[in-house]
Ligand code: TXA
């Protein structure tokens with residue numbers, strides 16, 4: 165099926181929508197679907213051509229590997245080798261906003277485009293009921309990056325996906341707004357345990373489970389996921405972080421109580437979970453308010469719990485553009 169000149173089918177959160185989405189996935193099509201973190205752009209992870217279409221739709225650099233989404237934790241062993249740490253984290257946090265990078269099981273049938281030729285594979289079992297039903301109905305491993313054009317903020321509503329990728333995907337399943345709002349936390353267990361990306365599962369919870377401290381992203385020693393480009397998640401407007409007060413002409417995004425009026429506030433009560441859920445939507449709205457040559461200033465957000473992921477995304481959004 166060639167979707168280049170066709171608009172995406174809009175599917176609903178019902179048996180019919182899920183059956184149709186599963187059928188399209190099995191047929192090598194691209195289906196965007198909600199997870200608890202952000203919307204994913206899914207394709208059959210065993211099908212080279214379908215996976216290649218993900219890269220094309222996103223304009224994604226081909227060296228950047230994809231996360232494989234599974235319906236159940238039990239399916240992970242089909243594709244990867246799980247050591248004790250992996251078993252422990254999977255038992256504690258799957259389904260949920262955690263991605264594990266694990267040694268790839270050869271001959272498991274995954275497209276090499278998914279792993280980008282690496283000897284490791286990133287696996288995740290999402291918790292969103294619609295995602296779980298879709299994956300179970302499809303009965304296949306589904307490669308799914310966030311459903312945004314490369315370098316843009318991740319979509320947390322179906323309308324974001326259709327606005328940007330509507331003419332490049334075969335279907336979008338509408339499951340409403342994503343509860344977590346930032347991408348999954350990525351931990352590598354391919355070698356020494358390492359945090360590759362802070363995300364929707366607080367790193368402190370992972371450390372408690374492993375009984376060991378993981379190096380933080382600010383640590384120079386930290387290995388980076390291949391996709392962690394410095395400038396990423398970027399709104400159009402220039403963005404300044406840790407702003408105690410806005411400069412003239414800046415759209416101010418607050419956090420908690422602010423001394424200066426804020427156009428938008430990530431969480432008036434200073435709740436980091438609420439702030440994560442609002443982050444990408446507020447960046448989009450601030451971008452609209454700021455206009456073509458506009459500027460955005462964001463108030464300081466604490467560096468613990470989900471604040472680590474929020475600061476990581478803000479730092480990338482504010483990085484000099486390439
Ligand atoms: O919450 C999420 O994780 C969302 C939803 C849709 O599940 N997905 C997502 O995927 O954020 P994506 O492709 O936007 O980010 C995946 C990250 C990239 O930075 C990529 O480089 C890294 O995972 N990654 C994937 N496979 C890897 C591997 N084998 N080794 C190291 N990093 C890997």
Ligand code: MG
Nearest residue numbers: 309310318347
């Ligand atoms: Mg992404």
